[in-house]
Amino acid sequence: MTAPLLDVEALSIEFQTPSRKVRPVDGVDFAIGRNQTLGLVGESGSGKTMSSLGLLRLVPRPGRIVGGRIGFDGQDLLALSEPEMAALRGRRMAMVFQNPAYSLNPLLTIGRQLGEIVAWHERLGRADAEARVADLLGLVGIADPGARLRQFPHELSGGMKQRVCIARALLCDPWLILADEPTTNLDVTIQAQILDLLRSLKERLHTAMLLVTHDMGVVARMADRITVMYAGRVCETADARTIFRAPLHPYTIALLESVPRADRAYDRGRRETLPVIGGRLPDMTHPPAGCRFHPRCPEAIAECSRVLPLATPVAPGHVVSCIRRGSASIPVAA
Amino acid sequence: MGILRFILRRLMFAVVLIVGVSAIIFFLVNAIGNPVAMLAASQPNATEDSVAELTRYYHLDQPAWLRYLLWLWNLARLDFGSSITYNQPVAQMLAIWGFETLKIQIPAILLALGLAILIATIASRRQGSRLDFGVMSTALLGQSLPAFLMGVLLILVFAYWLGIFPSYGAYSTRTLLLHSSLADGLWHMVLPVAMLTFFNTATLTLLLRANMVEVLRHDYIMAARASGLPERRIIFGHALRNAIIPVLTYLGILFGLMLATAPVTETVFTWPGLGFLYINAIQQLDYPVIMGESVVIAAMLVLATLATDIAYVLIDPRIRLD
Numbered sequence: 001m002t003a004p005l006l007d008v009e010a011l012s013i014e015f016q017t018p019s020r021k022v023r024p025v026d027g028v029d030f031a032i033g034r035n036q037t038l039g040l041v042g043e044s045g046s047g048k049t050m051s052s053l054g055l056l057r058l059v060p061r062p063g064r065i066v067g068g069r070i071g072f073d074g075q076d077l078l079a080l081s082e083p084e085m086a087a088l089r090g091r092r093m094a095m096v097f098q099n100p101a102y103s104l105n106p107l108l109t110i111g112r113q114l115g116e117i118v119a120w121h122e123r124l125g126r127a128d129a130e131a132r133v134a135d136l137l138g139l140v141g142i143a144d145p146g147a148r149l150r151q152f153p154h155e156l157s158g159g160m161k162q163r164v165c166i167a168r169a170l171l172c173d174p175w176l177i178l179a180d181e182p183t184t185n186l187d188v189t190i191q192a193q194i195l196d197l198l199r200s201l202k203e204r205l206h207t208a209m210l211l212v213t214h215d216m217g218v219v220a221r222m223a224d225r226i227t228v229m230y231a232g233r234v235c236e237t238a239d240a241r242t243i244f245r246a247p248l249h250p251y252t253i254a255l256l257e258s259v260p261r262a263d264r265a266y267d268r269g270r271r272e273t274l275p276v277i278g279g280r281l282p283d284m285t286h287p288p289a290g291c292r293f294h295p296r297c298p299e300a301i302a303e304c305s306r307v308l309p310l311a312t313p314v315a316p317g318h319v320v321s322c323i324r325r326g327s328a329s330i331p332v333a334a
Numbered sequence: 335m336g337i338l339r340f341i342l343r344r345l346m347f348a349v350v351l352i353v354g355v356s357a358i359i360f361f362l363v364n365a366i367g368n369p370v371a372m373l374a375a376s377q378p379n380a381t382e383d384s385v386a387e388l389t390r391y392y393h394l395d396q397p398a399w400l401r402y403l404l405w406l407w408n409l410a411r412l413d414f415g416s417s418i419t420y421n422q423p424v425a426q427m428l429a430i431w432g433f434e435t436l437k438i439q440i441p442a443i444l445l446a447l448g449l450a451i452l453i454a455t456i457a458s459r460r461q462g463s464r465l466d467f468g469v470m471s472t473a474l475l476g477q478s479l480p481a482f483l484m485g486v487l488l489i490l491v492f493a494y495w496l497g498i499f500p501s502y503g504a505y506s507t508r509t510l511l512l513h514s515s516l517a518d519g520l521w522h523m524v525l526p527v528a529m530l531t532f533f534n535t536a537t538l539t540l541l542l543r544a545n546m547v548e549v550l551r552h553d554y555i556m557a558a559r560a561s562g563l564p565e566r567r568i569i570f571g572h573a574l575r576n577a578i579i580p581v582l583t584y585l586g587i588l589f590g591l592m593l594a595t596a597p598v599t600e601t602v603f604t605w606p607g608l609g610f611l612y613i614n615a616i617q618q619l620d621y622p623v624i625m626g627e628s629v630v631i632a633a634m635l636v637l638a639t640l641a642t643d644i645a646y647v648l649i650d651p652r653i654r655l656d
C-alpha cells in the first residue's frame with residue numbers, strides 16, 4: 001500500500017483564553033489517498049471547519065494547533081516554515097468555504113481576485129493569469145467566462161458564486177481540495193448542481209478532496225471514505241459502503257437513522273438536534289468526561305463516563321472508538 | 335449620464351443652501367448692529383461727513399432686505415464686495431487668508447490619514463495586545479482632550495521651554511520684510527499642523543482600527559489566506575480597501591468642515607487664516623467678509639460631500655449614484 005496523500009495523526013486544536021480552554025479538535029486522525037474523497041461528517045460545532053483550517057495552518061487566533069502531525073505528500077506540514085506553508089496554500093491544497101456569499105472580496109472583480117492568485121503562484125502576467133481564470137470559469141460550468149471576469153461578486157447568484165469559489169480553488173491544479181459544506185447555504189436545486197459539478201471535476205482532474213458536511217445524503221453521493229466526528233473527536237472511519245451498510249459506532253447509527261433517505265437533502269431544521277437520540281452537542285468548555293457522546297448515547301453504560309475510548313482498528317480500513325465495540329480506552333481522572 | 339445629473343442636482347442643492355444660509359447670517363448680523371457706527375466709535379477722530387459717506391458707500395441707509403438682494407445679485411456675478419474694516423475686496427482676502435488655512439489643514443488631514451492607516455493596521459493585527467491597548471488608549475485620550483489644550487501644551491513645550499518652534503504667526507516679521515522664505519513658512523507650520531494632525535489621527539485611527547478588526551474576521555480574508563497570497567497583499571489589497579470605506583464619510587467631513595473648525599487652531603496660534611479672519615470679522619460686524627466666508631464654507635461642505643459620494647462609487651462597486 002502506498003502512503004496516502006494526506007495523513008493526519010492526533011491533530012489537536014486549542015483555544016486558550018484567560019478564563020477558559022476549549023479543544024474543538026482533540027486528537028483527530030484521518031487519511032486521504034490520492035484521487036480519493038473523504039467525507040468528514042458531524043453535527044454543527046463538532047470541529048469540522050477547525051480541522052480543515054488546521055490542515056492549512058490557518059486556525060484563527062486565539063486558537064492554535066497544540067499537537068499532532070499533518071503528513072502531506074510525505075512532509076510534515078507542522079514542521080514547515082510559514083513561507084513554505086504559504087507557498088503550498090492555494091497551490092497544493094486549496095479550500096472552498098462554507099458561505100460563497102461572504103468568501104469573495106466584494107470590491108474586486110472576479111478576474112482581478114482570481115487572477116491575482118494565479119499570477120502570484122505561477123509568476124504569470126496579468127493577461128495570462130486572466131486567461132487561466134477564464135478557462136477555469138468555463139470548466140466549472142460558467143457561461144461566457146470572458147464577461148464574468150469583469151463582474152463583481154454582488155452581480156452573481158449564490159450558485160454562481162460557489163462555482164467561482166470552486167474555480168478559485170482549482171486555479172493552480174491542487175492535489176487536495178478542502179470543501180467545507182460547499183452546498184449548505186445554497187438552494188436545494190443548486191445544491192444538486194454543485195455536487196454534480198464537484199463529482200465530475202474530481203473524476204476529470206484526479207484531485208483528492210476533503211468534503212466537510214453534516215449531511216449524510218451528501219457523503220453518500222460523493223465520498224469514498226467517511227470519517228464521523230463528534231465534539232472534536234473521531235467516532236468512526238471506514239469506507240463509505242461500510243459506513244452505510246454496517247455502521248458500528250452508536251453515533252454513526254444515530255446519524256444514519258436521522259436521514260430518512262440517503263439521497264435527500266438534509267432538512268436544515270435538524271441541524272441542532274438529532275430526532276432519534278435527542279439532546280444536543282455538549283458545551284465544549286466543559287465536555288463530558290469519558291466518551292463525549294455518553295450523555296446522548298442509547299447504548300451508554302456506567303463505564304462510558306469513566307474511560308476515554310480511543311480510535312481502534314476493528315477491521316482493515318475500519319476504525320471505531322467505542323468501548324462497546326471493543327475499542328481500546330484510557331481511564332480519565334475522576 | 336447618471337453622474338452628470340447627480341452632480342447637477344448637488345450643485346442646485348448648493349445654490350439653495352447658500353441662499354438659505356446667507357440670508358440667515360445676513361439678517362442675524364444686521365440685527366446685532368451697524369458696522370460703520372462701530373468703526374466710528376473706535377476712531378475718535380472720525381468726522382460726521384466721513385461716517386455718512388461710508389454709510390452711503392455700504393448702502394447702510396437702505397433697508398436690510400434690499401441690501402441682501404443687492405449682495406445676492408453681486409454674488410451671482412461672483413462679486414463678494416469689499417471688507418468694511420480692511421477696505422479690500424473680499425474675494426482677494428478669501429484667497430490670501432484661505433491659502434494660509436489650507437496650508438495647515440490639508441497637510442494635517444493627509445498626514446493623519448497616512449499615520450492612521452499605519453497605526454490602525456499594526457494595532458488591528460495585534461488585536462488585544464499591549465501595543466493595541468496602548469494605541470487605543472492614546473487615541474481615545476487624544477480624541478477627548480479639548481482642542482485648544484493640546485495647542486497650548488505644544489506651545490508651552492516646543493515654543494517656550496525648548497524654543498524650537500515659533501508660537502504664533504505664519505511668517506517671521508524679519509523674513510516677511512525680506513520676502514518670506516519657504517523654510518520660514520514651514521517652520522511656522524510645524525506646531526499648528528502637529529496639533530491638527532494629532533486630533534485627526536486619533537479619530538481616524540479609532541475608526542479605521544475598528545473597521546480593520548471587523549474586516550479581518552471576514553471569510554474573504556480567510557479565503558485570501560487559504561489561496562496563499564502574501565500577508566502584505568491581503569492587508570493592503572484586500573482588508574484595508576474594505577476597512578477604509580466607512581472612513582470616507584469622516585474624511586469628507588474633515589475636508590468639508592476644515593474652514594469651520596479653523597478658528598480654534600488659528601486663535602491658539604494667531605494664525606493669519608480664514609478662521610482668524612472670521613472671528614475678527616464677526617467682532618467688527620464686517621458683514622461682507624462674514625457673508626463671503628460663510629458662502630465659501632457652505633460651498634466646501636457641498637463639494638466635500640459630493641467628492642465623498644463619488645469616492646464611494648469609485649471604491650465600492652455595490653454603490654450606485656441615484
Ligand SMILES: Nc1ncnc2c1ncn2[C@@H]1O[C@H](COP(=O)(O)OP(=O)(O)OP(=O)(O)O)[C@@H](O)[C@H]1O
Binds near residue numbers: 042043048062
Ligand atoms: N474563538 C473561539 N474560542 C473558543 N472556541 C472556539 C472559538 N472558535 C471556535 N471555537 C470552537 O470551535 C467549535 C466549532 O468548530 P467548527 O467551526 O469547526 O464546527 P463545524 O463542525 O464546522 O460546525 P458547522 O457545521 O457549524 O460549521 C465550537 O464548538 C467552539 O467550541
Ligand code: SF4
Binds near residue numbers: 294295323325
Ligand atoms: S463508548 Fe459508550 S457512550 Fe461512547 S459511544 Fe460507545 S457506548 Fe456510547
Ligand SMILES: [Mg+2]
Binds near residue numbers: 098
Ligand atoms: Mg463549519
